[in-house]
């Protein structure tokens with residue numbers, strides 16, 4: 200049995216994750232921690248899963264790493280500085296897995312987008328989420344833009360053509376690693392993303408939709424089961440899915 204603790208256990212994702220862990224025969228839910236609770240109970244776990252808040256994840260992650268626990272981070276907003284800090288704190292054999300999106304389709308969407316990015320002049324990312332989401336752009340959109348930018352840099356490609364010189368209201372959106380990213384927040388949505396690619400005479404749209412948070416649970420359970428087999432710091436679910 201792998202013992203699992205969940206941070207943010209009463210939240211939308213945390214509660215779904217607790218139910219999924221409880222329903223898995225090889226996993227045991229040993230700790231549920233929410234805002235204001237004592238994190239000490241997490242020491243009973245082999246693996247801690249964090250679904251809290253972008254403003255809380257750094258402190259939680261450092262605490263779990265310093266406690267010698269394996270950690271699966273689902274919370275968005277984990278930047279390069281935090282990743283570097285965590286690398287420096289890890290003990291031999293300890294594993295931290297930071298997963299921008301646990302949905303298998305979202306993992307594939309990011310890979311397909313990076314594959315396609317070197318074949319097109321223009322690439323933009325549009326992420327669409329429920330209106331209670333705390334941060335923008337989403338962790339998924341940020342990761343997608345980073346992967347696209349890396350693929351384009353490797354192919355020697357620069358930014359897409361864009362004649363905009365006057366944009367007082369920021370209608371062209373944010374840029375992440377030079378890739379335009381647009382965020383929509385709308386009642387009725389859960390988690391969705393489109394990657395739009397274009398060249399003269401054609402466009403390609405790669406779209407993924409999470410219609411329910413259950414879509415993330417196979418990935419969460421896989422991460423709990425496999426994280427210990429991937430010591431060090433890993434970003435993304437790709438290595439655990441044996442995609443190559």
Ligand SMILES: NC(=O)C1=CN([C@@H]2O[C@H](COP(=O)(O)OP(=O)(O)OC[C@H]3O[C@@H](n4cnc5c(N)ncnc54)[C@H](OP(=O)(O)O)[C@@H]3O)[C@@H](O)[C@H]2O)C=CC1
Pocket residue numbers: 206207208209210211212213232233234235250251252253255259272273274275276298299300301302338415
């Ligand atoms: N990787 C993935 O596939 C996915 C990632 N996410 C990410 O997961 C995170 C959580 O999303 P969601 O579940 O929708 O958010 P919710 O607001 O529904 O849940 C977050 C929970 O964490 C609690 N919390 C906040 N700070 C702390 C803390 N310091 N210690 C313990 N608990 C805390 C909140 O308590 P309170 O309400 O009292 O503040 C709340 O119960 C977001 O960053 C989101 O982007 C979401 C979906 C999929």
Ligand SMILES: O=C(O)C1=N[C@H](C(=O)O)C[C@H](O)C1
Pocket residue numbers: 275299300328329332333336337338339340389390391
């Ligand atoms: O807050 C959400 O809902 C989601 N957050 C993650 C993100 O920021 O990318 C994953 C998914 O998009 C749902």
